[in-house]
Amino acid sequence: MFPHLRNHHRLLSIAFALSLLLASLSTATAQKRQTEKSEIPTVGDPISAALSLGSSIINSATGLIQSDPYSQFRGERYTTAGLLSERDEIKLGNQLDVEIRKKSEITTEGQERVNRIGNRVARASLRPNMVYRFHIIRDREVNAYSAPGGHVYITTALLAMANDDELASVLSHEIGHVVARHSLKTIQQSQFLGGIADLIGSVTGVAGQEAGEIGKAAASIVAGGLLASHNREEEREADFLGVNGMVRAGFNPQGMITMFQKIQRVSQTNPDLLGSLFSDHPDVQERIANTRYEINRLRGRGQS
Numbered sequence: 001m002f003p004h005l006r007n008h009h010r011l012l013s014i015a016f017a018l019s020l021l022l023a024s025l026s027t028a029t030a031q032k033r034q035t036e037k038s039e040i041p042t043v044g045d046p047i048s049a050a051l052s053l054g055s056s057i058i059n060s061a062t063g064l065i066q067s068d069p070y071s072q073f074r075g076e077r078y079t080t081a082g083l084l085s086e087r088d089e090i091k092l093g094n095q096l097d098v099e100i101r102k103k104s105e106i107t108t109e110g111q112e113r114v115n116r117i118g119n120r121v122a123r124a125s126l127r128p129n130m131v132y133r134f135h136i137i138r139d140r141e142v143n144a145y146s147a148p149g150g151h152v153y154i155t156t157a158l159l160a161m162a163n164d165d166e167l168a169s170v171l172s173h174e175i176g177h178v179v180a181r182h183s184l185k186t187i188q189q190s191q192f193l194g195g196i197a198d199l200i201g202s203v204t205g206v207a208g209q210e211a212g213e214i215g216k217a218a219a220s221i222v223a224g225g226l227l228a229s230h231n232r233e234e235e236r237e238a239d240f241l242g243v244n245g246m247v248r249a250g251f252n253p254q255g256m257i258t259m260f261q262k263i264q265r266v267s268q269t270n271p272d273l274l275g276s277l278f279s280d281h282p283d284v285q286e287r288i289a290n291t292r293y294e295i296n297r298l299r300g301r302g303q304s
Helices: 003-036 046-065 086-103 111-123 156-161 164-179 182-189 193-202 209-223 232-248 254-269 284-300
Strands: 133-137 144-147 151-155
Touching: 086 133, 086 144, 086 151, 086 209, 111 133, 111 164, 133 156, 144 164, 151 156, 151 164, 156 164, 164 182, 164 232, 164 254, 182 232, 232 254, 232 284, 254 284
Parallel strands: 133 151
Antiparallel strands: 144 151
């Protein structure tokens, strides 16, 4: 059991014991009133003080229990329900990768390092059987994003500023987006997904009209920035999946905090270098606080 949960239980047990005591005192007081017609207790009486203390303990315990920033993600099951099948997701991801390569300068500089760390956190993710492909984009922007089907992209600028634990945190975060199928959901909300699903179902691998239509749709998705468009709840979920995944993979989760701190310094000195990875994310201080909470929780379970 986690230390903070033991504290919650202890507090709630104390509050429960107090409630039993108060009930007993209340009964005794009622009997005394009937026989002696004693005065009504004032605010400063022991009974009132006990009531106030019990209420304070219960409120404190409740506040602690509600402080978990990731409570809504715990126990979540990730499936293809309402989305493309995994096979079709991979087909779509491959087509999106073609379009991304048309607009980006892909390099193999640092590829061995990215593959080594990326595959390690991928195997520890909640979609370990997906074949992940890691791509490095030569760019001065500090950025990373992912596409359906296991494609993860990171810029040379981010790669240069991150140590191995920090890089693991970024890649694990992006893999978290793939696990939760955030990009697929975004594409579906944009009304691209329905038509793509029909087209993918007709593709046999031979270039033709259907493949051309998928290419056009993929180009529109990339041009529209949909792969890097996630709401704040999705970013929190990717942080949650990311820090847990990197711990399972054997990396130091403090790397996620130091990565956030580096990003924060860049935002203060040269914000133009920050890409979409951080444009609409939750506040960095909030993310640091959330990550610290999760690290402490994992330590309580002996996992970090």
